[in-house]
Amino acid sequence: MEQTTQLVLEPVDNERLANLCGALDQNLRQIETALDVSIARRGERFTIKGSSDEAAGRAAEALKRFYARADDHLSLDDLQLELMEIAARAPSAVGNSAAAPVLLTRKNELHGRTPRQVDYLRNIQDHDITFGIGPAGTGKTYLAVASAVDAFEREKVERIILTRPAVEAGERLGFLPGDLAQKIDPYLRPLYDALYDLMGFERAGKLFERGAIEIAPLAFMRGRTLNHAFIILDEAQNTTPEQMKMFLTRIGFGAKAVVTGDLTQVDLPRGAKSGLLEAREVLAQVRGIAFTEFQKDDVVRHPLVMRIVEAYDRQTAREARALRREQREKDHPHGEEADRPEDRRG
Secondary structure (H helix, E strand, O other): OOEEEEEEOOOOOHHHHHHHHOHHHHHHHHHHHHHOEEEEEEOOEEEEEEOOHHHHHHHHHHHHHHHHOOOOOOOHHHHHHHHHHHHHOOHHHHHHHHHOOOOOOOOOOOOOOOHHHHHHHHHHHHOOEEEEEOOOOOOHHHHHHHHHHHHHHOOOOOEEEEEEOOOOOOOOHHHOOOOHHHHHHHHHHHHHHHHHHHHOHHHHHHHHHHOOEEEEEHHHHOOOOEOOEEEEEOOHHHOOHHHHHHHHOOEOOOOEEEEEEOOOOOOOOOOOOOHHHHHHHHOOOOOOEEEEEOOHHHOOOOHHHHHHHHHHHHHHHHHHHHHHHHHHHHHOOOOOOOOOHHHHOO
């Protein structure tokens, strides 16, 4: 049943109201999408309808919060990020970001925006090897690169090495145009983008020229020993167990490694086991290694991304139930075993 909340924003200021609502009320639409409410406005009076008092109340608090800052135009990016914080975290957890590690990058405001992101950053600082596992949009790669930049700027490491499997769905580099560097660049582009964002294009370019930053496909790591370096293995769900073992045994003195991946997006050939999955099983109890398991409520992207992840999770659960029913029907073709209650739901 829908719950309705009435809100009057005071003192009345038409310019601030315009900045709050945005062109064609686009900011209000963003709030509606992120918090799952509907908002109607007449002047400074807002009517908010939500599925619960809590949802409508969150939207009202968001409107008050943004109105207080609406002396200037509200950035759509900042609006979306703050909305994700409001939607994803309980009120008692909002203050956690203040205790997050401070990272020395070009983006002074960079910090963990959810409790798991804060734990992830702490794990990276406190452990020599850290695994970040979870769905797209949870900040696994970006925060790992930010931690690498921070360590480099503080002179804790001498270089940054970023690597990932060059091809997810088969070794077919030969079909791509250009030399080897041009062939592998598309697969490593997300890492370039994060570095340029955190260091600036010019500074990152100079460090590439000096060899202080290196980006390479995972195959190039074989036979190397990496000392005094910050190494990130991205898209690790697409490594084989042999590749994962090879990578982890490259770690040398004074080095720190972060491994990131999403186990729901494995592109290895059917039947092949993911090196990331095996590492999580084999290394779970090894001292000095930390695991951070991100969930869908850690997604910090467009507000719809969290709902997309939830929708796919529900579909995966439905498919799993259907497979279990099909298997039981094969095992008991004459109906000796009745459907279990959990298989009759959804």
